[in-house]
Amino acid sequence: MTDLPCDTEGRCMVCKDVPPDCDVLLCNSCSSPWHMLCLHPPLESVPSGDWDCPDCCLSPLSSSFSLPPLASAAVDKPFQAPASEVVSRIRAIQADESLTEVEKAKRRQEIMSKGLNDTAGLLTRATPNGCPTKNGGGGNWNSTLKFLDQSLDCIFCMQLADRPVTTPCGHNFCLKCFQKWVGQGKKTCGKCRAAIPAKMASHPRINAALVIAIRMAKTAKSNGGPPKVYQHRDNDSRPDKCFTTSRAVKTGKANACSGKIFVTIPPDHFGPIPAENDPLRNQGVLVGESWEDRLECRQWGAHMPHVAGIAGQSDYGSQSVALSGGYEDDEDHGEWFLYTGSGGRDLSGNKRTNKEQSFDQKFDKMNEALRISCKQGYPVRVVRSHKEKRSCYAPETGVRYDGVYRIEKCWRKKGIQGYQVCRYLFVRCDNEPAPWTSDEQGDRPRPLPEIEELKIATDIFDRKLPPSWDFKECGEWGWMREAPPSRKTGKGSSESVQKRKQLSIQQRLLKEFGCGVCRKVLQQPLSMPCGHNFCKPCLDGAFGQQSTRERTGVSGRPLRTQKVMKRCPTCNADISDYLITPQINRQMEEVIQTLQDTPVVDHSIISDTDCMQGDQEGDVKDCSKPTSNLQKEQNETQAQGKNKPIPEAGKATLTGYSNSSKEPATAADVDKSHVHKRSCVDSEAEDHAVSLKPNGRGRVAKKARGNVTKLPPRITRTRLCNNGDATSKKLQLNGCPAMVEVSSDSDFE
DNA sequence: GGGCCCGCAGGG
DNA sequence: CCCTGCGGGCCC
Numbered sequence: 001m002t003d004l005p006c007d008t009e010g011r012c013m014v015c016k017d018v019p020p021d022c023d024v025l026l027c028n029s030c031s032s033p034w035h036m037l038c039l040h041p042p043l044e045s046v047p048s049g050d051w052d053c054p055d056c057c058l059s060p061l062s063s064s065f066s067l068p069p070l071a072s073a074a075v076d077k078p079f080q081a082p083a084s085e086v087v088s089r090i091r092a093i094q095a096d097e098s099l100t101e102v103e104k105a106k107r108r109q110e111i112m113s114k115g116l117n118d119t120a121g122l123l124t125r126a127t128p129n130g131c132p133t134k135n136g137g138g139g140n141w142n143s144t145l146k147f148l149d150q151s152l153d154c155i156f157c158m159q160l161a162d163r164p165v166t167t168p169c170g171h172n173f174c175l176k177c178f179q180k181w182v183g184q185g186k187k188t189c190g191k192c193r194a195a196i197p198a199k200m201a202s203h204p205r206i207n208a209a210l211v212i213a214i215r216m217a218k219t220a221k222s223n224g225g226p227p228k229v230y231q232h233r234d235n236d237s238r239p240d241k242c243f244t245t246s247r248a249v250k251t252g253k254a255n256a257c258s259g260k261i262f263v264t265i266p267p268d269h270f271g272p273i274p275a276e277n278d279p280l281r282n283q284g285v286l287v288g289e290s291w292e293d294r295l296e297c298r299q300w301g302a303h304m305p306h307v308a309g310i311a312g313q314s315d316y317g318s319q320s321v322a323l324s325g326g327y328e329d330d331e332d333h334g335e336w337f338l339y340t341g342s343g344g345r346d347l348s349g350n351k352r353t354n355k356e357q358s359f360d361q362k363f364d365k366m367n368e369a370l371r372i373s374c375k376q377g378y379p380v381r382v383v384r385s386h387k388e389k390r391s392c393y394a395p396e397t398g399v400r401y402d403g404v405y406r407i408e409k410c411w412r413k414k415g416i417q418g419y420q421v422c423r424y425l426f427v428r429c430d431n432e433p434a435p436w437t438s439d440e441q442g443d444r445p446r447p448l449p450e451i452e453e454l455k456i457a458t459d460i461f462d463r464k465l466p467p468s469w470d471f472k473e474c475g476e477w478g479w480m481r482e483a484p485p486s487r488k489t490g491k492g493s494s495e496s497v498q499k500r501k502q503l504s505i506q507q508r509l510l511k512e513f514g515c516g517v518c519r520k521v522l523q524q525p526l527s528m529p530c531g532h533n534f535c536k537p538c539l540d541g542a543f544g545q546q547s548t549r550e551r552t553g554v555s556g557r558p559l560r561t562q563k564v565m566k567r568c569p570t571c572n573a574d575i576s577d578y579l580i581t582p583q584i585n586r587q588m589e590e591v592i593q594t595l596q597d598t599p600v601v602d603h604s605i606i607s608d609t610d611c612m613q614g615d616q617e618g619d620v621k622d623c624s625k626p627t628s629n630l631q632k633e634q635n636e637t638q639a640q641g642k643n644k645p646i647p648e649a650g651k652a653t654l655t656g657y658s659n660s661s662k663e664p665a666t667a668a669d670v671d672k673s674h675v676h677k678r679s680c681v682d683s684e685a686e687d688h689a690v691s692l693k694p695n696g697r698g699r700v701a702k703k704a705r706g707n708v709t710k711l712p713p714r715i716t717r718t719r720l721c722n723n724g725d726a727t728s729k730k731l732q733l734n735g736c737p738a739m740v741e742v743s744s745d746s747d748f749e
Numbered sequence: 750g751g752g753c754c755c756g757c758a759g760g761g
Numbered sequence: 762c763c764c765t766g767c768g769g770g771c772c773c
Contacts, residue, residue, distance in 0.1 A: 294768060
C-alpha cells in the first residue's frame with residue numbers, strides 16, 4: 001500500500017475524504033499536506049519535531065538537502081526560512097476562519113510555491129535563450145543543478161518532470177500528469193490555481209528548455225558535468241544563397257532551395273547523417289537540431305523536399321518524412337506516431353497543397369516508397385515542424401530533426417474526411433534520445449502500441465523480413481544488412497561522394513570562379529550587382545577605364561559629357577555605375593588562391609557532373625571571344641538602339657546552376673561574404689537557368705495546373721518579373737537570352 | 750489568420 | 762515533359 005498526500009482541494013488521495021485540519025500534517029521538506037490517519041503506519045498525534053513525508057524520505061533530495069549558496073541567493077525568503085516557520089504560517093492560514101477552504105488552499109499553495117517560482121527565475125538565468133549555459137561549472141554548477149533538480153519536479157507526481165510542460169503561471173508538470181489533470185475537467189493550475197488557457201489545456205507543448213535542463217541535471221549527477229547541448233543554428237554560418245527573383249532577394253529565401261547543400265549525403269541516403277558527411281562541422285546532423293524552415297532543413301539533408309512531406313522513390317524506399325500538420329489524420333505520440341500518406345487531394349488551380357481530401361489514397365508513388373521502407377525495415381528520418389499545432393512534441397518554432405524511426409506496419413482506413421488514407425505506424429529507433437525526453441540514452445526496442453483503428457483497417461501490411469535497421473547486441477541501433485546503395489551518385493557510398501569532391505577541386509575552381517569574359521580562373525575578380533564575375537583586366541580591356549565621354553557639337557562647341565554605357569557581358573545589365581569605382585572582391589580572391597594551392601589528385605575519376613561541359617557548352621579555357629571585340633559589339637548594340645544576344649550565350653546549357661545545387665559543398669562554398677554564388681564559367685548557361693528555369697520548363701509562360709499555355713517556339717517569353725513590381729522582360733531568341741527592356745534595376749537589389 | 754500565388758525539386 | 766507537393770511570402 002502506498003502513501004498518498006492530500007490533493008490540491010485538501011482531499012486525501014487515500015481515503016478520498018477531506019480530513020479536518022487537526023488531522024493534516026505538513027511535510028517539513030516539501031510542505032505537502034498529508035492525512036495523518038492514512039499514513040502507514042497511521043499517526044495518532046502530531047510529531048514533536050520536524051516531519052518529512054514518505055516521498056521526501058525516499059527521495060535522495062530529502063530534508064538533509066540544504067540550499068547551496070548560489071541558489072539561496074536567488075531564492076525568496078519563505079523558501080529559505082526555517083521549515084517550522086512555513087509550517088506555522090500554513091497552520092495560521094488553516095486556522096483562519098475568515099477564509100473559505102478554497103482561499104485557504106490558494107494561500108497554502110502560494111506559500112509552498114514561492115520558492116519554486118523563483119527557481120524558474122534561476123532557471124532562466126542559468127539558461128539564457130533556452131539553452132543551458134556551461135559557465136555554471138565548478139561548485140556553482142553542481143549546486144545549481146541540485147536546486148534545479150528539485151524545482152523541476154512535477155507538481156503532481158513530485159518526480160523530475162517527464163516530458164515537462166509549463167503553464168503560463170510558471171509551474172511544471174509531466175505531460176501525462178498534466179493531461180490527466182485537464183482530462184478530469186480541471187481548468188486551473190494544480191499548484192497555484194491560476195487559470196490554464198484552453199489552448200494550453202488542449203494542446204500542451206513540451207518545454208524544450210526544461211527537457212535540456214532536466215537532462216543536464218541527470219547527466220551531471222551521473223557524469224559530474226554538463227552534457228553536450230545542441231543549439232539552434234543561426235544563419236550566420238550559412239553560405240550565401242541563390243537569388244533569382246526580386247521577391248527572393250527581399251526575403252533571401254524564396255530560392256534558397258537552390259542553395260548549398262551542406263552535407264555530402266546523396267539525396268537517397270537512408271538513416272542518420274554522420275559526421276563524415278558534414279565537412280563543415282564534422283559532427284553530422286544531431287537529434288534536436290533545428291532550422292528556421294523547410295528550406296534550411298533541406299540544406300542540412302534531414303529532409304530534402306521543400307514542400308512534400310515524404311522523401312522517397314516508389315521502387316526504392318522512403319528516406320525521410322516531415323510532420324507538419326498537413327494531414328489531420330496524423331496522430332503524434334512522440335516515440336511513435338501514425339502518419340498519413342500523400343495524395344487524395346485536388347491540386348488544380350496551381351495549388352501546392354489543399355486541406356480538402358477529394359479522393360482515396362493508394363499505395364503508389366510516395367505512399368509506396370513508405371511501404372518499401374516498412375517492408376525492409378529501413379530507418380526513416382523524421383522532422384517535426386512548428387506547423388503541426390496538435391502535437392505536444394512539435395517544436396514551438398522552426399523545423400527540428402527528431403531522429404530515425406522505423407515503419408512497423410501500414411494499412412488503409414477511412415480518414416476523417418471520409419476518403420481512404422494510407423496509414424503508417426512509425427516507431428522511434430534512434431541511438432540518441434528524443435528532444436522531449438530527459439533520458440540520457442536513445443531508444444530501446446519497445447513493444448508496438450495498440451492501434452485501435454487496425455480493427456477497421458484494410459490492406460494491412462506487416463513486415464515479414466527481418467528489419468535492415470535493428471537493435472544490435474552491442475546495445476546500439478544499426479544496419480543489420482548493408483544499407484541500400486545510393487542510386488543518385490552512381491557510386492553507391494557516401495565515401496565516393498567525398499572522394500569525388502576531393503578530386504574535383506580544380507574543376508570546381510574553374511567552374512565556380514571562371515571569368516565571364518576570358519573564361520579563365522578569375523584574376524582580380526569584380527563581382528557585378530547582377531551576379532556575374534569578371535577579371536578586372538578583362539573589363540578594363542573591354543570598356544576602358546573612362547566612365548564619361550567628352551563630346552563636341554557640329555560647330556566644335558563642347559557639349560555635355562556623356563556617360564559611357566557599360567553592360568554586363570553576360571546578361572547585358574547596366575553596370576556603368578558600378579564600374580565607376582569597381583572594388584575587387586578580396587574574399588573571392590582569397591578563396592581562389594586557397595583552392596589553387598590545393599594539390600590536384602587523379603582527374604580521371606571525376607564524374608561528369610563535376611567536369612566542365614566541354615566545347616559545345618563553353619569550355620573555360622576557350623577564349624573564343626577576344627576581349628577587344630567586346631566593346632565593339634557593345635557599341636554596335638547601342639548604336640542600333642537594341643540589344644543583340646551575345647554569341648556564346650547560345651552555346652551554353654543548363655549546367656552550372658542546377659547541377660551545382662545538387663553537389664556537395666566545397667571549401668569554396670564557404671565564401672560567406674560573396675553574395676553572388678552561382679557559376680561564373682557557365683554564366684550564360686546560368687542565365688539560361690534563370691530565364692529558362694533550371695528544370696527546363698522555360699517555354700511555359702504561365703502555368704495554371706492542367707492548363708499549360710505554350711508559347712511559340714522561336715520567340716519565347718521566358719520570364720516576367722511580375723511580382724507586383726514588374727521589372728524586366730527577357731526574350732529568348734533561338735535559345736539566346738537577350739534583354740529587351742529594363743525598366744529598373746530592381747532585379748539586382 | 751486565411752486565401753492566393755508561384756518558385757522550385759524531384760518523381761515518374 | 763508533366764505532375765505532385767505537410768512552403769512561404771504577400772495581401773486582405
